[in-house]
Amino acid sequence: MEFTYYNGKLIGQMEYGFLPISPNTEMGYRPMELFVSSLTGCSTSVLANILVKKRIDYKRIDVHVSAARNPEEANRIEQMTFHVRVQTDTADNAVQAEKLAGLVLKNCGMIQSVIGSINIQYQVAFTPDQPKKGDVA
Template sequence: MELISSKRGFELVHQSGNWLLKKDSGFSPVEMLVASIGACGSYVYETILTNSKISFTIKKVEISYERDENRPTKPLRKVTISFFINVSKEAQGKAERAIHLISKNCPVIQSLDPSIDVVEEVFFV
């Protein structure tokens, strides 16, 4: 991976077009971290559901976050990943239990400071 400095800010070089990492014109580095947490958690959840032979459709994933306003750099304090999925009534309990396997199987979440609270929740649609 390579970052380049441009007039617009730092850009992450990508073959399909560079990603601007600047809050006012693209995604901030903190937003990119939160997106990485959500994407990794989503791929892991998808894999867990598939391996558990649960028929499902992930309709959307919403990721929200809170920062620790009491610390000078305002690091992440909490990230919530909300999964909106379609699964049969019979499989909903199993799908709910499966969310507890995400954090221990997600390399991005495992790489975070342990003080960052990651909450996974599922809503059936």
């Protein structure tokens, strides 16, 4: 990876393309957004792979992430909570959802890189597959 800083922003040259980074949201992605996106991208990919291996069919995965920062300590992230909804026809099974969450935490390299310094909560819930508009129930 290559990075260049000029005109108040950092530009990363990645395989996929250019990545503008700046604390100014009008000039690029904020470092906090990239950090959260990194953990979310890794953990969601791991979850999707686990669902396939367990033969749990799903339509989509929605993730809401909240983070708590400590302004007394350079505004560092101290806690993150991932609320994950797996849209599926599989019956809601709290025990299975908890096992999936544990497997994601154990197998996501990005989360494992920071789990010692950030309190991470990962919660999985199954939601029913929603019929599309116009579908007959």
